[in-house]
Amino acid sequence: xxxxxxxxxxxxxxxxxxxxxxxxxxxxxxxxxxxxxxxxxxxxxxxxxxxxxxxxxxxxxxxxxxxxxxxxxxxxxxxxxxxxxxxxxxxxxxxxxxxxxxxxxxxxxxxxxxxxxxxxxxxxxxxxxxxxxxxxxxxxxxxxxxxxxxxxxxxxxxxxxxxxxxxxxxxxxxxxxxxxxxxxxxxxxxxxxxxxxxxxxxxxxxxxxxxxxxxxxxxxxxxxxxxxxxxxxxxxxxxxxxxxxxxxxxxxxxxxxxxxxxxxxxxxxxxxxxxxxxxxxxxxxxxxxxxxxxxxxxxxxxxxxxxxxxxxxxxxxxxxxxxxxxxxxxxxxxxxxxxxxxxxxxxxxxxxx
Amino acid sequence: xxxxxxxxxxxxxxxxxxxxxxxxxxxxxxxxxxxxxxxxxxxxxxxxxxxxxxxxxxxxxxxxxxxxxxxxxxxxxxxxxxxxxxxxxxxxxxxxxxxxxxxxxxxxxxxxxxxxxxxxxxxxxxxxxxxxxxxxxxxxxxxxxxxxxxxxxxxxxxxxxxxxxxxxxxxxxxxxxxxxxxxxxxxxxxxxxxxxxxxxxxxxxxxxxxxxxxxxxxxxxxxxxxxxxxxxxxxxxxxxxxxxxxxxxxxxxxxxxxxxxxxxxxxxxxxxxxxxxxxxxxxxxxxxxxxxxxxxxxxxxxxxxxxxx
Numbered sequence: 001x002x003x004x005x006x007x008x009x010x011x012x013x014x015x016x017x018x019x020x021x022x023x024x025x026x027x028x029x030x031x032x033x034x035x036x037x038x039x040x041x042x043x044x045x046x047x048x049x050x051x052x053x054x055x056x057x058x059x060x061x062x063x064x065x066x067x068x069x070x071x072x073x074x075x076x077x078x079x080x081x082x083x084x085x086x087x088x089x090x091x092x093x094x095x096x097x098x099x100x101x102x103x104x105x106x107x108x109x110x111x112x113x114x115x116x117x118x119x120x121x122x123x124x125x126x127x128x129x130x131x132x133x134x135x136x137x138x139x140x141x142x143x144x145x146x147x148x149x150x151x152x153x154x155x156x157x158x159x160x161x162x163x164x165x166x167x168x169x170x171x172x173x174x175x176x177x178x179x180x181x182x183x184x185x186x187x188x189x190x191x192x193x194x195x196x197x198x199x200x201x202x203x204x205x206x207x208x209x210x211x212x213x214x215x216x217x218x219x220x221x222x223x224x225x226x227x228x229x230x231x232x233x234x235x236x237x238x239x240x241x242x243x244x245x246x247x248x249x250x251x252x253x254x255x256x257x258x259x260x261x262x263x264x265x266x267x268x269x270x271x272x273x274x275x276x277x278x279x280x281x282x283x284x285x286x287x288x289x290x291x292x293x294x295x296x297x298x299x300x301x302x303x304x305x306x307x308x309x310x311x312x313x314x315x316x317x318x319x320x321x322x323x324x325x326x327x328x329x330x331x332x333x334x335x336x337x338x339x340x341x342x343x344x345x346x347x348x349x350x351x352x353x
Numbered sequence: 354x355x356x357x358x359x360x361x362x363x364x365x366x367x368x369x370x371x372x373x374x375x376x377x378x379x380x381x382x383x384x385x386x387x388x389x390x391x392x393x394x395x396x397x398x399x400x401x402x403x404x405x406x407x408x409x410x411x412x413x414x415x416x417x418x419x420x421x422x423x424x425x426x427x428x429x430x431x432x433x434x435x436x437x438x439x440x441x442x443x444x445x446x447x448x449x450x451x452x453x454x455x456x457x458x459x460x461x462x463x464x465x466x467x468x469x470x471x472x473x474x475x476x477x478x479x480x481x482x483x484x485x486x487x488x489x490x491x492x493x494x495x496x497x498x499x500x501x502x503x504x505x506x507x508x509x510x511x512x513x514x515x516x517x518x519x520x521x522x523x524x525x526x527x528x529x530x531x532x533x534x535x536x537x538x539x540x541x542x543x544x545x546x547x548x549x550x551x552x553x554x555x556x557x558x559x560x561x562x563x564x565x566x567x568x569x570x571x572x573x574x575x576x577x578x579x580x581x582x583x584x585x586x587x588x589x590x591x592x593x594x595x596x597x598x599x600x601x602x603x604x605x606x607x608x609x610x611x612x613x614x615x616x617x618x619x620x621x622x623x624x625x626x627x628x629x630x631x632x633x634x635x636x637x638x639x640x641x642x643x644x645x646x647x648x649x650x651x652x653x654x655x656x657x658x659x660x661x662x
Binding site for chain 1: 563
């Protein structure tokens with residue numbers, strides 16, 4: 001399938017008083033046309049920084065995208081674009097939905113105007129045309145009584161309704177890529193399900209590709225075609241949703257899956273990943289996950305694992321996939337899942353770069 | 354909205370009544386008599402004068418008489434300016450004070466807000482430092498120092514503008530500038546802080562994600578939200594400017610209210626003290642109402658409603 005967005009060797013640092021924090025350390029992934037790619041990982045793993053860098057929304061004053069980083073979209077490297085050029089991409093070709101709908105709309109501007117704004121800017125619509133289209137968008141995202149509500153202010157809407165409005169803003173110009181940064185985290189569970197359904201339906205309607213950031217694996221299973229697992233500023237495992245859920249290879253992914261509560265499992269205790277995320281001010285020498293990993297080997301402390309190929313779509317960065325590595329038993333929860341996996345599992349020990 | 358305004362106006366009148374009463378009794382606590390200074394008067398002559406103005410009556414009687422007159426719009430006559438009605442005195446003096454205050458306010462807030470906004474947009478650059486410097490200097494150096502400096506350099510050395518007096522618009526320029534230094538620094542400081550806070554909020558990131566450029570982000574999205582707290586400080590500031598800065602009026606020989614007020618206190622000209630106080634208080638209360646109405650215009654989350662609903 002054709003890639004619409006490619007991220008290659010992305011390195012981002014933040015300059016703080018304490019020193020340089022290497023938040024993103026060599027991230028590669030591509031987004032295929034029409035798919036939903038979920039990026040999962042714990043807080044501080046670099047999910048949001050990665051997507052903000054695609055939009056070039058990181059604060060210029062203290063962040064730095066390193067030389068050699070590439071974010072290829074539409075034949076352009078977004079890292080090299082000027083502010084002016086980037087303004088033409090934002091909201092038109094790539095748009096974004098944020099985590100907290102309660103704060104992401106301007107409280108002093110009517111919602112109709114907020115939806116119409118990108119249309120007037122990018123599509124050169126007249127005010128009237130833009131408001132007509134805003135009304136259509138409100139109908140599309142399923143807001144009741146759009147004719148009256150288009151003239152209301154954000155505080156007159158509930159959280160779920162506001163997120164629908166934010167989605168309408170993001171979809172106004174039919175973007176080719178939609179970045180959703182934890183769009184359902186701040187919503188309660190029933191509203192979450194509605195918003196996820198809405199996003200899935202709209203994706204088909206306007207034929208867009210979605211990067212979906214979340215730390216909720218339940219949401220991932222619901223929406224994603226492919227999953228990238230991030231840890232310590234790197235992607236440690238990437239594969240189709242079935243491969244990640246039923247045949248995970250990286251011990252961190254094992255940890256994530258084991259710590260998912262499940263209704264049918266009769267475990268007494270919920271698994272937790274011990275320890276805390278790595279300090280990216282002084283990133284560890286070898287595998288960043290080694291200190292929290294009970295499957296860690298001596299080499300994990302010395303050298304970072306490369307990406308090993310598991311299948312054509314599935315890669316994982318763990319020394320356990322090296323042909324010389326000892327066979328280990330994954331946790332129970334993972335083994336139960338692996339039994340259900342129907343896809344091939346032929347580790348070739350091939351290094352993917 | 355109508356019900357709200359009516360309720361507010363009733364409360365304003367009540368506030369005004371309390372202020373007038375308090376001032377009346379406090380003023381009477383000042384020892385001495387308005388006619389004590391005029392040493393040429395004999396004891397009996399003074400008694401005649403005091404009887405004429407009703408000052409020989411017991412305090413409650415004086416109070417009720419005064420209040421009855423005020424309700425009818427009669428503020429009495431001045432003791433020091435040979436029986437000129439207080440309303441005429443104020444009317445003759447309020448013009449220059451109002452012109453100066455209004456000009457200083459408009460120029461001061463617009464320029465101050467501008468300084469604050471560019472300071473916030475170019476945070477931690479030399480522009481920001483410059484804007485902060487202007488604000489700190491403006492707030493810490495008293496206006497009469499600026500007034501003297503302006504007079505010396507612009508009027509005396511360069512001869513561009515008149516040194517003092519009140520004979521046309523060009524005479525108002527220097528006192529306006531001297532008077533506006535304070536609102537400039539207040540507006541600039543508040544605006545910068547608010548703007549920086551607003552610029553880091555989620556909806557600003559969303560506005561940028563929509564493709565808005567930095568101009569649109571600052572003026573279409575951030576400014577209105579940042580203005581809300583600034584309006585609070587500017588309201589009362591406006592009154593103190595409009596009612597005249599005594600020092601600046603004195604330095605530039607502007608025949609304003611401030612000067613008259615202080616002289617009246619010194620000679621215990623009761624009607625003028627009371628009249629000016631009523632004017633200041635009424636203006637202040639009115640501006641507070643205007644600020645509240647402005648809030649609801651700037652911030653749609655604030656809806657003015659009467660009572661508990």
